[in-house]
Each structure stands twice: as C-alpha cells, then as structure tokens.
Amino acid sequence: KQEVTQIPAALSVPEGENLVLNCSFTDSAIYNLQWFRQDPGKGLTSLLLIQSSQREQTSGRLNASLDKSSGRSTLYIAASQPGDSATYLCAALRSLADSGGSNYKLTFGKGTLLTVNP
C-alpha cells in the first residue's frame, strides 16, 4: 500500500526566501508524481507533473525533483511571495490493482501549509 508523507506539516517564511518542501513515498513503482496547490476552501491546482523517468521539472519559480529509487521528491520555490501562501500537496500515481493497468490512483500526502509573510 502506497503511503505518502510530507514534511514539514507547516512552514512560515519571510517574503523573498527560497524554500524546499519535501515529499516521500513508500512504493517506488510509481508512474509519476504531481505537485498541487490548494487555497483555503478551494480545489486543487496542478503545479508540476514529473514522470518517473525524469529527474526534475521547472515552471517559473517552481522546481520539482524526483528520486524514484529513494522514494523522494522536493518542490523548490524561489523568491517566495505572499501570494504563494497555500497548502502544497504531492501525489504519487500508480496502477489500480484491479484495473488491468487501465486506471490509476493518486495517493496524496497530507500537505504542507505554507505561509509567506510580507
């Protein structure tokens, strides 16, 4: 059974600081890993998708890395801004057992609540 853990559970930083969010997963047989952002009371917004064959993906100030063999991913946020304040979730994708490989399940961590102070 896949378990995904995110550390820290909460993080508060001053504006402009670079920061790293951590995600670990127990089953390395994943297809990919996706990072999401969730604002209070809202749905999830996809940030980055990193395939199991990739080492990293970048989008603007965000950079996600993946080390599949060690079961770890990190999300690096450069020059943080107050607008980055949100909960960040990582999710690992693998096949659903009874789907014959035709369907997939995202297993989520509980998230890191990020607060960027102006």
Place this chain on the structure above:
Amino acid sequence: SQTIHQWPATLVQPVGSPLSLECTVEGTSNPNLYWYRQAAGRGLQLLFYSVGIGQISSEVPQNLSASRPQDRQFILSSKKLLLSDSGFYLCAWKTGRNTEAFFGQGTRLTVV
C-alpha cells in the same frame, strides 16, 4: 480548453437525507473520472473511479455510490446521509497515465 465543473459549492444536509453531487468535464472525451473526499486533518481519500460510461469502481466501502450516465458526467450519491459523510468532495479527471490530473473546485458538505 478543458474545464471541470462541480456543484453545488456548499451544501448543508440533515442526517438521513439523500445526496446528489454532480461533476461535468468539458473539452475532452473518455476521461478517467474520480471522486475524492478530503476530511479535516486528513489527506485526500479516493472514493470512486470510472474508466467509462456505466463503469464504476469503489475504493472503500461506504454509505455513498457513484454513477456515470454520460461520458463526461460523474455523480456522487447517497440515499441516507450520515454525520461521518461530512467533508470536502472533489471530482478529478485524467486522460492518460502520463497526463496531469485536474480537479474541480469542490463541494463542502456538512451533515447536521
């Protein structure tokens, strides 16, 4: 472009009442569809998934059911709500293994 709609945004229902939450996807065909629940202090839990019309699989036994009457419509239902059904319900879709999953804006359900 692809979009996903969920409604209602919030819902307060008494214990024992029925439930129907709807999710529709636009701009894509034959998506894989998912219902997740997010309870306070817990991660997202997969409830149901569907690979096609009329094809529903459940991840966990529960008081809820799902249906997919059309390719891009996914419905979450209950005949009699329990207090433990309260939570934030999210619909999601994917078109393939190597593509992103996209989520709706969610429905906040409070059972009183």
